[in-house]
Amino acid sequence: MSIDWLRHQHGHPDSPLHSLPAELKLGFGFGVILVTVLAPIEWSTWFICAALGLGVTALLSRLPLLFLSRRLLALSPFVLGVVLVNAFEPAGRGHWLAVSVKSVLCLLTVILVSNTTPFSQILRALKFIRIPALLITTIALMHRYLFVLMEESERMRRARASRTFKRGQRFHWRLLATIVSQLFIRASERAERIYDAMCARGWK
Amino acid sequence: MHIPDGFIDGKTAAAAAVLSVTGVGFALKRVRLELPPRKVPLLGLAAAFLFVAQMVNFPVAGGTSGHLVGGTLVAALLGPSAAVVVVTTVLIIQCFLFQDGGVISLGANVFNMAIVNSVIGYAIYRIVSHWLPGARGRIAALAFAAWCATVLAAMGCAGQLAWSGTIPWTAAFPAMTTVHMLIGLGEGLISAMVFAAISRARPDLVIESNEAGPQERAGELVLYGLLITLGIALFIAPFACSWPDGLDSVAEKFGISHRIAAALLPAPAPDYQIPGIHWAVGATALAGVAGALIVFGLALGLGRLLVPKTRNGVPGNQANP
Amino acid sequence: MSPAIEVSDLRYRYHDGTEALRGLCFRIEPGECVALLGPNGSGKSTILLHLNGILPDRLPGDGTVKILGVPVAAAALEAIRRQVGLVFQDPDDQLFCPTVQEDVAFGPEQMGLDKSQVAARVLRSLAQVGLSGFGHRATHHLSHGEKRRVCLAGVLACEPSILVLDEPTSDLDPRGRREFKALLRGISATKLIATHDLEMAVELCARAIVIDRGQVVADGRTVELLNNEPLMFAHGLERPHILQHFHPASPAAG
Numbered sequence: 001m002s003i004d005w006l007r008h009q010h011g012h013p014d015s016p017l018h019s020l021p022a023e024l025k026l027g028f029g030f031g032v033i034l035v036t037v038l039a040p041i042e043w044s045t046w047f048i049c050a051a052l053g054l055g056v057t058a059l060l061s062r063l064p065l066l067f068l069s070r071r072l073l074a075l076s077p078f079v080l081g082v083v084l085v086n087a088f089e090p091a092g093r094g095h096w097l098a099v100s101v102k103s104v105l106c107l108l109t110v111i112l113v114s115n116t117t118p119f120s121q122i123l124r125a126l127k128f129i130r131i132p133a134l135l136i137t138t139i140a141l142m143h144r145y146l147f148v149l150m151e152e153s154e155r156m157r158r159a160r161a162s163r164t165f166k167r168g169q170r171f172h173w174r175l176l177a178t179i180v181s182q183l184f185i186r187a188s189e190r191a192e193r194i195y196d197a198m199c200a201r202g203w204k
Numbered sequence: 205m206h207i208p209d210g211f212i213d214g215k216t217a218a219a220a221a222v223l224s225v226t227g228v229g230f231a232l233k234r235v236r237l238e239l240p241p242r243k244v245p246l247l248g249l250a251a252a253f254l255f256v257a258q259m260v261n262f263p264v265a266g267g268t269s270g271h272l273v274g275g276t277l278v279a280a281l282l283g284p285s286a287a288v289v290v291v292t293t294v295l296i297i298q299c300f301l302f303q304d305g306g307v308i309s310l311g312a313n314v315f316n317m318a319i320v321n322s323v324i325g326y327a328i329y330r331i332v333s334h335w336l337p338g339a340r341g342r343i344a345a346l347a348f349a350a351w352c353a354t355v356l357a358a359m360g361c362a363g364q365l366a367w368s369g370t371i372p373w374t375a376a377f378p379a380m381t382t383v384h385m386l387i388g389l390g391e392g393l394i395s396a397m398v399f400a401a402i403s404r405a406r407p408d409l410v411i412e413s414n415e416a417g418p419q420e421r422a423g424e425l426v427l428y429g430l431l432i433t434l435g436i437a438l439f440i441a442p443f444a445c446s447w448p449d450g451l452d453s454v455a456e457k458f459g460i461s462h463r464i465a466a467a468l469l470p471a472p473a474p475d476y477q478i479p480g481i482h483w484a485v486g487a488t489a490l491a492g493v494a495g496a497l498i499v500f501g502l503a504l505g506l507g508r509l510l511v512p513k514t515r516n517g518v519p520g521n522q523a524n525p
Numbered sequence: 526m527s528p529a530i531e532v533s534d535l536r537y538r539y540h541d542g543t544e545a546l547r548g549l550c551f552r553i554e555p556g557e558c559v560a561l562l563g564p565n566g567s568g569k570s571t572i573l574l575h576l577n578g579i580l581p582d583r584l585p586g587d588g589t590v591k592i593l594g595v596p597v598a599a600a601a602l603e604a605i606r607r608q609v610g611l612v613f614q615d616p617d618d619q620l621f622c623p624t625v626q627e628d629v630a631f632g633p634e635q636m637g638l639d640k641s642q643v644a645a646r647v648l649r650s651l652a653q654v655g656l657s658g659f660g661h662r663a664t665h666h667l668s669h670g671e672k673r674r675v676c677l678a679g680v681l682a683c684e685p686s687i688l689v690l691d692e693p694t695s696d697l698d699p700r701g702r703r704e705f706k707a708l709l710r711g712i713s714a715t716k717l718i719a720t721h722d723l724e725m726a727v728e729l730c731a732r733a734i735v736i737d738r739g740q741v742v743a744d745g746r747t748v749e750l751l752n753n754e755p756l757m758f759a760h761g762l763e764r765p766h767i768l769q770h771f772h773p774a775s776p777a778a779g
């Protein structure tokens with residue numbers, strides 16, 4: 001997973017979907033997911049309408065098709081697993097269709113909403129539904145420092161790789177464990193400095 | 205183990221969500237009480253750390269690779285409630301930003317990976333390290349605890365899938381449990397190695413060993429234990445024993461509509477056309493017990509490996525790789 | 526009038542016992558722009574963290590630090606932190622909010638100002654650092670130079686009378702350095718700048734204090750000190766090129 005993949009976040013900020021208010025997108029998206037999960041597979045009207053609606057929305061969002069299909073494809077191992085397992089259990093047949101359709105529709109909804117809504121607005125919506133402040137701060141800080149830590153780990157890995165001449169997995173594991181432990185130590189030290197910076201501007 | 209939307213049904217998701225909200229709410233309260241203000245940013249940074257750490261590929265033979273999940277590791281470093289908050293944060297971000305795990309299934313994922321994994325992992329870690337003294341004991345305890353936590357979380361996941369009717373229990377339990385008994389080996393090994401490296405370099409950062417007293421921890425664990433027991437009662441026990449049949453007849457006696465009861469109750473073990481599968485459940489359970497003993501032995505060996513003795517018999521520092 | 530910053534006999538030990546500061550003494554008058562120079566490990570950052578009470582962990586520490594005549598003590602911390610704006614060495618440590626707007630607004634909000642006042646200060650500070658219109662930008666997407674400027678804006682939004690900066694131009698490209706120096710020149714507060722950028726020290730700061738191994742080894746006119754090659758070499762510094770081509774007393778140097 002490269003950093004560039006993770007940096008891809010909000011598509012083209014000029015699509016009509018981007019300009020919709022976040023609360024609307026989040027609320028509507030959640031509603032769609034909820035109904036999709038709860039609806040029995042027999043309600044084909046709902047699923048067809050949802051599929052069409054999401055398809056249109058996907059076009060409106062101007063998100064790259066390749067990106068969308070790749071994310072949707074990530075579901076395939078799960079669906080395949082269900083299919084395989086149920087192939088042996090007569091009681092389980094028929095579920096695979098429901099599972100695949102529902103999971104694809106729900107995933108598409110989440111992709112569309114999250115890639116057209118800036119993260120700070122998602123945080124605001126969480127605050128609105130009374131998520132406790134400590135959890136919101138933690139989520140915000142995690143998001144803020146995700147990329148910083150990712151870059152640090154990349155740098156550490158490259159620096160170590162430049163000085164690695166031995167081969168072998170056991171050595172490799174020790175190396176990786178060292179990097180991960182260093183990452184925690186640096187994260188802890190940075191957390192202390194962030195606390196100091198917060199206090200310096202009057203945080204209580 | 206991130207369950208996508210559509211794989212568990214409404215009632216399972218709702219039940220899991222109720223348990224998770226209670227558990228996370230409790231964890232937040234405990235963290236506010238226990239964690240000094242200086243450490244508050246550490247929760248967010250630890251979550252970012254966990255996310256990045258989970259991306260590290262630990263190569264295993266044959267092109268596969270292992271990854272850290274880290275709930276037990278974080279619990280050993282920061283305490284169980286902080287670990288619940290940290291892992292929940294990671295799951296929320298993974299769900300919304302990376303679509304790893306569904307929105308409605310978030311409750312189930314939080315229950316399995318944030319609560320069961322972190323809290324049970326922590327409890328086993330503390331209990332075992334109480335018996336096995338010293339730095340070696342702690343490492344061995346952590347390795348074993350991480351393995352157990354991985355397997356138990358997988359069982360919770362299997363139970364949720366089975367209760368939703370997505371995969372029958374007789375298939376879900378053996379499949380998820382055996383796979384995670386293997387995955388858990390990697391988890392235990394990596395968690396132990398990382399913890400050993402951190403304790404060597406910066407023992408002061410291992411908050412857990414520095415602060416909470418045993419009484420407080422016991423009380424905290426009791427509450428989590430209640431939640432987890434409820435979860436087990438809902439997601440696992442009905443399949444492991446036959447109370448659905450009993451409950452079914454009780455429902456009939458009280459005139460509760462049979463259809464509603466049947467919809468809510470886990471499907472009783474169906475008559476198998478393939479006898480081997482029923483056997484698989486029993487075999488898996490046995491394998492689990494045997495596996496636990498083997499892993500415990502391996503963990504002891506790991507402790508010895510990662511914390512070598514100095515000449516005086518006191519565990520010393522390993523030279524930096 | 527009391528000095529802006531008065532430090533007497535300041536001592537500090539790190540957690541592992543090493544002495545970081547060994548009896549430091551200096552005064553800075555209001556309106557001065559002073560450079561804090563010294564080799565790595567001399568204790569510059571440690572000194573700066575004492576000026577707004579982040580260090581020592583338990584106040585009062587060993588020695589006295591007075592800001593505008595008020596000793597730095599637990600009770601006075603809030604007032605002191607309003608007066609002393611500290612810009613940290615690593616902008617990623619200071620820029621902890623998701624958007625630029627929220628980060629610059631952090632200080633004024635903590636001060637208890639109402640929404641309109643906060644918004645006004647944010648606009649003013651962003652304009653001061655040349656980043657008007659950046660409010661909605663995500664902090665993790667900014668370039669290094671932009672991050673440094675947002676950090677400065679966040680501190681300026683608190684309207685401190687004393688600005689303390691820890692290595693503000695390190696990691697900046699030449700243009701970034703030029704722009705940042707121009708920004709600092711335009712700010713009228715008392716300034717104390719810890720830096721390795723000796724050229725900037727000559728251009729912006731009339732006075733310099735040289736620290737080595739936790740003690741003040743020189744305190745005087747920047748140009749005089751930096752022209753003193755033996756002094757510079759003895760303390761891990763050097764005579765900057767800008768002084769090798771200018772007469773020490775020329776207008777450009779001070």
